[in-house]
Amino acid sequence: MKEKDSQFSNSLIAWYLENARILPWRSTRDPYLVWLSEIILQQTRVDQGMPYYNRFSQAFPTVHHLADASEETVFKLWQGLGYYSRARNLHFTAKYVSNELDGVFPTSYSELIKLKGVGDYTASAIASICSDEAQAVVDGNVYRVLSRVFGLDTPIDTTLGKRQFRELAQQLIDPKQPGTYNQAIMEFGARYCVPRNPTCEGCIFQSKCVGYKLGKVGELPVKKGKTKVRPVYHNYLVVTSEDGKTLLEKREGRGIWQGLYQFPMTESDQPIGSALPDTVLELYQSKYGLRSVIRYKEEPVIHLLSHRKIYAHFWILQTEELKKEGVDYSRIEEFAVPVLLDNFIREFPVFASGK
């Protein structure tokens, strides 16, 4: 297998031409739209990303439309998709291409890799699809297919593993149709060579697949690390007022949900107990005139992230008036918020009836 294995790519492409889904970003070679789809699909399933792609491509048909939008608008459209740094980098890069590159979106790997939010995978995908550049993509699907078919068991979350898989993929790519090859291997991984219980009976690679031959399909690809989930306790101060307003603040600094809005809150690795600290109560009393404080529910809302287990309590602080500092109940939905808060906002009667 040192020279070339065009049989692998030929089989893959033949399978793809018969089994490819019709997806909106597959009917264009506009690098802007392909880039948009690739950013949305990073660590995101096609079914989950599809509605977002449709919304974004309709709201921003060109890179100029996206560049001219406010960051608030971009974040609001991105709400619910997660990994919000993607939205910030998306907007940054749109402005860069619009202003510095005269709106001409790059299509070469070497230019694409310089863009914020574009790494090896995304640069390879766009370059291969939009300008037939033979750069092999390596995503989760590619790791799975190659590790099984070729029996490559180097852990994929190591520097060595990444290099070996990238080299193997690069040696397998069809230089005549790199975009089709790249999409074919990803589609095959997503639809056929799935993570758990793949139907190896009838697979086009069954006779060749080393993983199948060794009965190790279920153990491939090999991963080394395991992300540990840390508990964290959130206490949100949901201020209501007699003039129908609440308080929202923007999450600054680095960390989860950077750039999104939230109710004022405390965050700790320990629960705070059954009452808010006196200092907090005194602050709101002196600033807004505190009428009453109640905890919304006894049991915390548990919100799971890939690396956090959030225990959230909501405290309702009734005040006299918030005036200009406050946000009208009816306008809360204009702000991009984490799903945890969106769920609360939609079920909290005071806000729900405000619409």
Added chain:
DNA sequence: AAAACGGGGAT
């Protein structure tokens, strides 16, 4: 090299 970064679907 390892950790941070979301949310949802599948088993």
Added chain:
DNA sequence: ATCCCAGTTTT
């Protein structure tokens, strides 16, 4: 409960 997803950036 566990794993994983058309990964990238920061530490």
